[in-house]
Amino acid sequence: MQKSGLQILHLYPNHMNLYGDRGNLIAIQHRALERGIPVEVVHAEPEAPISWRDVDLIFMGGGEDSHQARIAEDFLRRAPELTRALEDGVPMLAICGAYQLLGHYYRTVNGDKLPGIGFLDVTTEAGRPRAIGDVVAHTTLDITPRSLVGFENHGGRTFLGTGAVPLATVQLGQGNNGQDRTEGAMHKHAIGTYLHGSLLPKNPHLTDLLIRWAVDRDGNTDLEPIPMDLELKAHDVILSRC
Amino acid sequence: MLRLWIAVFVARLVGMLSRVSGRGGSSLPGIVARRIDPEVLRKLSVRLPKGVVLLTGTNGKTTTAAMAAFLLKAGGLRVVHNRAGANLILGLTATLVQASRCQVYPPADLALLETDEASIPKASEETHPKALMVTNFFRDQLDRYGELSTTVGLVKQGIAAMDADGWLLLNADDPQVAFLGEDYGRVVYFGLDLNGGDLGSLGQHDAVDARFCPRCGKPLVYRTQYYAHLGDYRCGHCGFVRPIPDWVVSEWDRQEGRITIRSARDTVALPIRMPGIYNVYNLLAAVALSGTLGAPLGPMGAQLETFEPAFGRMEKVIIQGHTVWLALVKNPVGFTQVLQAVGDSGGQRPKWALLVINDRYADGQDVSWLWDVDFERVHQAQHIERWWVSGVRAYDMALRLRYAGIPDHKVDVVQNPSDALEHMLHEAKADVPLYIMPTYTALLEIRQYLTQKGYTRHFREG
Ligand SMILES: [Zn+2]
Numbered sequence: 041m042q043k044s045g046l047q048i049l050h051l052y053p054n055h056m057n058l059y060g061d062r063g064n065l066i067a068i069q070h071r072a073l074e075r076g077i078p079v080e081v082v083h084a085e086p087e088a089p090i091s092w093r094d095v096d097l098i099f100m101g102g103g104e105d106s107h108q109a110r111i112a113e114d115f116l117r118r119a120p121e122l123t124r125a126l127e128d129g130v131p132m133l134a135i136c137g138a139y140q141l142l143g144h145y146y147r148t149v150n151g152d153k154l155p156g157i158g159f160l161d162v163t164t165e166a167g168r169p170r171a172i173g174d175v176v177a178h179t180t181l182d183i184t185p186r187s188l189v190g191f192e193n194h195g196g197r198t199f200l201g202t203g204a205v206p207l208a209t210v211q212l213g214q215g216n217n218g219q220d221r222t223e224g225a226m227h228k229h230a231i232g233t234y235l236h237g238s239l240l241p242k243n244p245h246l247t248d249l250l251i252r253w254a255v256d257r258d259g260n261t262d263l264e265p266i267p268m269d270l271e272l273k274a275h276d277v278i279l280s281r282c
Numbered sequence: 283m284l285r286l287w288i289a290v291f292v293a294r295l296v297g298m299l300s301r302v303s304g305r306g307g308s309s310l311p312g313i314v315a316r317r318i319d320p321e322v323l324r325k326l327s328v329r330l331p332k333g334v335v336l337l338t339g340t341n342g343k344t345t346t347a348a349m350a351a352f353l354l355k356a357g358g359l360r361v362v363h364n365r366a367g368a369n370l371i372l373g374l375t376a377t378l379v380q381a382s383r384c385q386v387y388p389p390a391d392l393a394l395l396e397t398d399e400a401s402i403p404k405a406s407e408e409t410h411p412k413a414l415m416v417t418n419f420f421r422d423q424l425d426r427y428g429e430l431s432t433t434v435g436l437v438k439q440g441i442a443a444m445d446a447d448g449w450l451l452l453n454a455d456d457p458q459v460a461f462l463g464e465d466y467g468r469v470v471y472f473g474l475d476l477n478g479g480d481l482g483s484l485g486q487h488d489a490v491d492a493r494f495c496p497r498c499g500k501p502l503v504y505r506t507q508y509y510a511h512l513g514d515y516r517c518g519h520c521g522f523v524r525p526i527p528d529w530v531v532s533e534w535d536r537q538e539g540r541i542t543i544r545s546a547r548d549t550v551a552l553p554i555r556m557p558g559i560y561n562v563y564n565l566l567a568a569v570a571l572s573g574t575l576g577a578p579l580g581p582m583g584a585q586l587e588t589f590e591p592a593f594g595r596m597e598k599v600i601i602q603g604h605t606v607w608l609a610l611v612k613n614p615v616g617f618t619q620v621l622q623a624v625g626d627s628g629g630q631r632p633k634w635a636l637l638v639i640n641d642r643y644a645d646g647q648d649v650s651w652l653w654d655v656d657f658e659r660v661h662q663a664q665h666i667e668r669w670w671v672s673g674v675r676a677y678d679m680a681l682r683l684r685y686a687g688i689p690d691h692k693v694d695v696v697q698n699p700s701d702a703l704e705h706m707l708h709e710a711k712a713d714v715p716l717y718i719m720p721t722y723t724a725l726l727e728i729r730q731y732l733t734q735k736g737y738t739r740h741f742r743e744g
Pocket of ligand 1: 495496497498499500517518519520521522
């Protein structure tokens with residue numbers, strides 16, 4: 041079957057959709073369509089069948105604790121297929137709760153360990169108080185500008201293992217754990233992060249990178265440049281708070 | 283007694299001085315009074331013959347409270363009620379403390395207090411309300427409250443501290459709200475019974491939370507969905523169903539601006555001049571509340587002809603010959619509803635809109651919520667031909683419009699709100715209705731500007 045555009049898999053949109061995560065999908069769609077790349081978004085709730093070989097990009101957002109508990113079992117059941125796709129270089133953006141679930145586990149205040157799929161070498165501990173506020177971070181990704189901006193709102197403290205590469209270094213805000221100044225984690229083309237805000241609309245360079253990876257997993261294809269004037273003005277408003 | 287007396291009069295003096303010195307600070311008298319006598323709210327409310335009524339929920343508090351107070355007063359009761367924004371425990375205290383100039387106790391039959399969800403446990407514990415109304419639960423400023431379930435939990439604490447004979451008034455159409463009545467004996471439900479077909483259900487993307495059964499967590503099935511998660515629902519799994527409302531809107535004539543409300547007592551036809559289905563809910567809630575508290579239904583139709591909306595809640599102002607509407611926006615469902623109401627109110631005529639988005643504490647510091655507002659579906663239907671965008675986060679807003687498919691040439695960014703308003707007034711033809719949609723602190727800025735310019739006599743901060 042010939043592919044005519046990008047297929048984005050949105051995991052658990054009904055359960056995992058806090059803080060305008062939808063804005064990230066809108067941004068990907070907009071910047072792909074502007075370049076003439078049609079986009080199809082496929083929603084998958086628990087137990088829905090997924091045709092993994094058609095998926096070009098995966099998105100999953102954060103959710104309230106009670107919702108996260110509802111989808112956790114289904115997510116773990118899909119671990120082998122998801123891991124295979126990610127190992128093959130399918131790009132994924134996982135925000136907040138989804139980021140935690142890509143790690144090894146989340147340890148609750150009671151000490152219970154809620155397992156993740158362990159694709160990212162990170163672990164998360166429940167913490168207090170919540171880390172809330174604007175974030176400015178400097179990324180190691182090869183994109184211009186190097187700054188990423190967003191808004192964090194999380195109780196969990198995430199710690200990176202030796203196999204994890206941080207997405208960015210925090211200049212404003214708490215980031216992963218408020219201690220080591222790291223924010224997010226990456227492996228292959230999977231990005232886990234705490235940044236909402238919404239993240240992708242005001243970080244068009246990151247949006248474009250995800251689209252580039254989705255179009256060509258080797259990342260050799262350059263995308264047609266399109267304006268990012270308004271996007272970067274929104275970006276700069278937060279950047280100037282640093 | 284002496285302590286109470288000192289607390290009340292010192293607080294009033296402080297309030298007077300802060301008003302004279304031009305500092306609005308409506309919570310200052312509350313701070314002072316509670317510092318002198320921590321029991322002040324408890325002592326003042328216990329003397330009210332009909333006690334205290336608390337009104338809470340995410341959206342519609344201010345308009346519902348203003349209408350209910352209006353109807354109760356028209357029905358012959360003496361009512362003290364708080365101003366919008368003064369809805370935390372300090373504001374409630376300040377309201378009762380300042381209810382009279384010379385007496386210690388408020389010269390009123392009852393106090394109707396719009397109360398922020400976070401202050402409900404304390405307010406209820408101190409006032410043991412004779413009635414508590416919950417309008418709806420939507421996602422609001424998550425950076426303040428954490429999660430929606432936290433908010434629901436706070437209201438539950440408040441219900442537990444109610445007067446033993448207190449009435450719980452609940453929106454039957456909101457599953458999370460209705461579920462609060464499961465373990466409570468004296469519940470009054472209100473809801474809509476309209477043909478959903480032509481209403482258009484918007485705001486599908488927000489408050490995802492409430493589309494799951496509050497009892498068992500499985501997805502709910504809707505027979506009718508009025509907006510967001512409000513409607514006639516049932517759970518196929520555990521059998522939780524929408525309660526049958528005691529007060530129900532059985533007809534809504536949008537052209538004529540009339541609704542029909544049925545209750546066990548009577549059926550009344552009432553005028554509704556504020557557009558939007560959320561205002562139908564607000565009026566219904568106000569009628570259910572004032573009716574339950576004893577206001578006669580018969581005269582309400584005539585009384586409501588003279589009701590003026592609270593400040594910035596679809597309020598009409600005439601500026602230099604332009605008709606300008608002011609409507610506060612503060613969360614995805616509310617914003618989507620206001621946009622839809624804009625469409626309802628002016629028909630096919632072209633309109634201009636000014637969106638003013640700030641991200642201060644009272645606005646919600648995370649502007650992510652703008653991405654959950656349903657601009658994609660709303661903007662085509664509302665005939666808004668030009669958009670002005672302003673405020674601290676003007677560029678986020680402009681970007682939101684661009685990504686919703688609104689062409690850049692229809693959008694102007696002017697970061698300073700009063701400059702933006704002046705540009706818009708200057709360029710708009712007089713017959714183009716203008717809609718200002720500000721976040722909370724932006725609304726205050728706009729008000730200050732309008733007052734300074736003398737465009738409005740005075741504003742009731744209601
Ligand atoms: Zn159920």
